[in-house]
Amino acid sequence: MNIRVGNGYDVHKLAPGLELWLGGIKIEHEKGSVAHSDGDVLIHAICDAILGAAGLRDIGVHFPDTSPEFKGIDSKILLDRTVSLIAEKGYGIGNVDCVLCLQRPKIKNYIPQMIETLSKVMKVDASQVNVKATTTEKLGFVGREEGIEAYAVVILSK
Incomplete structure (x- = not known):
C-alpha cells in the first residue's frame, strides 16, 4: 500500500458585511x-493538503483566483473536484485532521455539522474527519479579528 501525507494552509482577511463560510x-x-x-x-x-499528498501542487494551480469560473464559487465544489482528481490517480482519503484559528465567533457547536458536510463531500465516513478550533489569545491578525486561518493534514492511500 502506498501512503502519502499532505498538509495545507489557508488564510483570508475578514471584513464586515460578508458571509463567513x-x-x-x-x-x-x-x-x-x-x-x-x-x-x-x-x-x-x-x-x-489533499493535492499536496497526491503530488498535484496546490489549489491555486487547479482553481486560480484569476479565473471568472471560480468567482464566488461554493468551496464544496472545489473540494469535490479535488477528491475526483486524486481518485483519478488511484488515491483514497485515509483521514483528514484540521485546525481553524479564529478569535470569534466560537464555533465548537458548528463542528459536528462541519464534519458531516465535509465527510459527505469527500465521500468518507465522518470518523475519518476531525476539526478543531482555537483562538490565538488575542495575538496577531487572528487575535485582532482581521483574518482567519486554517491548517489541514491528510493521509492518502493507494
Whole structure:
C-alpha cells in the first residue's frame, strides 16, 4: 500500500458585511472572508493538503483566483473536484485532521455539522474527519479579528 501525507494552509482577511463560510457551512457573524470564491479557509486548506499528498501542487494551480469560473464559487465544489482528481490517480482519503484559528465567533457547536458536510463531500465516513478550533489569545491578525486561518493534514492511500 502506498501512503502519502499532505498538509495545507489557508488564510483570508475578514471584513464586515460578508458571509463567513467554514467547513462548508454558513456561520452567522458580522464579518466574513474577503475572497475570490466563498472564502472557506477550512476547505481551501483541506484541498491543498489533499493535492499536496497526491503530488498535484496546490489549489491555486487547479482553481486560480484569476479565473471568472471560480468567482464566488461554493468551496464544496472545489473540494469535490479535488477528491475526483486524486481518485483519478488511484488515491483514497485515509483521514483528514484540521485546525481553524479564529478569535470569534466560537464555533465548537458548528463542528459536528462541519464534519458531516465535509465527510459527505469527500465521500468518507465522518470518523475519518476531525476539526478543531482555537483562538490565538488575542495575538496577531487572528487575535485582532482581521483574518482567519486554517491548517489541514491528510493521509492518502493507494
